Amino acid sequence: MAGQVRAIAFGPGGRTLAATSTEGPVRVWDTDGHLVAVLPAQTADARAVAFAPDGRTLAVAGTDGTVRLCDPAGGGAPAVELAGHTGRVDSLAYAPDGGALVSGGADGTVRLWDPVAARQSAVLAGQGAEVLAVAFAPDGRTVASGGVDRTLRLWDVAGRRTTMALTGHNDDINAVAYTPDGSALVSAGGDGTTRLWDVRGGRALATLAGHTDYVLGVAVDPGGTLLATAAFDQSVVLWDLRGPVLTARPFTEVWQAAYSPDGKLLATADADHTVRLWEVAGRRVAASLAGHTEAVFAVAFSPDGRLLASAGSDGTVRLWDVASRTELSALTGHGGIVYAVAFSPDGRLLASAGSDRTVRLWDVASRTELSTLTGHTDFANDVAFSPDGRTLASAGDDLTVRLWDVAGRRPLATLRGHAGAVRAVAFGPDGRTLASSGNDGTVRLWEAPRSWAAATSATVLSGHTGSVRAVAFSPDGKWLASSGNDRTVRLWEVAGRRPWAALTGHTSAVWGVVFSPDGRTVASSSNDGTVRLWDPDPRARQAEICRLDAGAEWPKNSPACTF
Structure with missing residues (x-):
């Protein structure tokens, strides 16, 4: 279905499903996935749909102020049009017996309709602003409505009056x-x-x-x-x-995962405000770290594994003591969401990037900000240190990869080539190769034979069919992993600059990907609420090893898992 889905409704018994879209008429499917009907063109961009209790009629809320009663089987009968609203219709609901229909709209009214006689029964005025939601009580005697005025109103259907206002x-x-x-x-x-x-x-x-x-x-x-x-x-x-x-x-979505240096723990950044520590061998949650007040987007272990950094929507970077599972500090300074964190190879510095268009350097020991690096003209999405710690790379919505001299706290180079926002960056272990990925669906490999100030884009790797959200090199530098909105994790042979495998299994966008320290496992984190562990060995069939469910906080067995 093209465009943004506006609304969905199941038919009686759950055997059919209707959906509206911004780019086409209402469509009806059976629950086996077969398209049953495409309704008239006038139903395009509808804001709500509702099945009659007998399933024979589908009501569609029109942007032209009309409620249309359609045949959900697509029998060809013209839609019955109920006119009365003077603006967009936002909400619909049938009475339990099907004898009445209620609608709410941008004109601030709640309207009752007789769907059999195809006429308006009453106009319930008093909401005061656009009505975004309506519902019949199970006995059909009361209608509830709510909208832009932030008030929930209950209406007596027979008396045509408000009986209660809840704020x-x-x-x-x-x-x-x-x-x-x-x-x-x-x-x-x-x-x-x-x-x-x-x-x-x-x-x-x-x-x-x-x-x-x-x-x-x-x-x-x-x-x-x-x-x-x-x-x-x-x-x-x-x-x-x-x-x-x-x-x-x-x-809950899992935005990112990070391995501890010894490979025994896996940290995940979760949308439910939590950082979770997983025991890799036991496939279980060892600890849930609470402190962030909004979604957590990034996690990173210090090189010695003693500290964990996290960052998220609340604008903070937090440091945790891994052994005691306690918060050590909340670093503030960013003027918005913090999307990424990375420790320097010696563990003395921490870099962060955020929606305030800045990259910041922090002194880990003193928990203080050392420098604010400015240059990005839009959100800064990711950061990565070179293996020698001398160079920092950042990715931005401004279509650039920017390179910074860490010691001098100054810009080195701006790498251009992506045709969309750049989502991720990662240095190869040799320090001479940099990978970046972005909304243009590509992964790019940049090379610096002598100096990163003279870096060039040597290869564009194509294969993803949507935004590429993350990239990661294997510890030996032979393989590159990428993940994206197309729900896949892809493996690339670095030397040959060619695709090797596409790993499928996630049911939604894959936000993060990382190799284990021994290179024998790839972990991917996804909007579907899971972290999946994969065998990347090119001599074997790439297969899912295990799936970790962050929302439920216990693992779900897969054929390759033993718990």
Whole structure:
């Protein structure tokens, strides 16, 4: 399906699925993945879809202010058009018996429709601003609505009036849903929270804080035991509704992984604000390090393995004592998100890069900032020290790789060639080769026969079909690994400058890739919430060794794993 998916809805029994897109009409599939129907062109860029309870009609919210009732089987019957909204229609819901349809729109109104007679039944005015979400109570007597005015309103369907206004969200209300018994209502907010309300008593029951960005969707399972929330932070969180305390079952992206120098530990940077330490041999979480207040994007071990550095959305770089699993210091100075950290080979310096367009050097012993390196004109995404520690490379959204003289704290060279943002950099162990990757889908190898000030791009490696998010050399320099949005990890033979293998298994973008210190394993970290360990040996079939599930904090067995 081309374009950005706006909304999805399952048909009764879960046998069909409808989806809207920014670049085409509504499409309907069966759950085996077969396309069932393509609806009329007027349904393009719809903001919401809803199946009638009998599955025979699909309501589509139009950007032209029209609600269209379509045949989801694509039988060719023209859509019935319900006109009344004076702006975009943002939300739709059928009553449980199918006898009524409710819509909310940019005109600030909630409208009730008789879908059988194809006419408007009532206009419920009072929301005061754009209505982004509507839902019928299970008994069909009440409608809930929420929107830009940050207020959740309950409407008596028969009386056509507001019965309750619930406040608490600090931003738009993007979605609402009732629990199956109708006793509670769930609302999702642009403030990053999901709120649970007692609809009989008109009070807040709980505020669920687990996302790092707008919460866009909510769904309660038919048994009323689980709540699913989806957010702009690209995560889905499952909440256990049983008992007095709601607990999260997070599905969390893993942004990066790093091996300890002895290869016994693997650290992961996770979107749920946590740094996790995994015992590689036991395939289990040895410790969860809490301290960051937002998503963690980067981790790096010191060369002696005693320290671990982490960085993330909260703008801090944190240092941890690996043995005691305690935080030593939070380094502040960046004016935004910190995307990357790297220790110098002697362990005395720490480099960081962030959205404030700067690269910063820190003295590890004193925990103080030594220098701010400026030059990037957009986000700085990654940093890497050369093996001798004299040169620092950085990657930026400004399409450049920049090289810095570490001792002199000055720029050496700016490498241009990528046609998109540069996401990652890595030096080869010989110190004469530098790899970079970016949004243009390529990996580039740069060479410096004499000096990095005169570096040249010798080879462009193509094969990825999307942004390449990470690169890493094997310890012996014979192999290069890359990973990207196309869900693959790719291995390249460095000497021959040729592709060797594409490792598949991840179900979403692969943010990070790293070789183990002995070069016998490649670890990849992904938006699918897992770290996967691969055998990179070119003499064997490249295979997944194991999968580590960061969200659940326990490993999932794969055929090649023994626990």
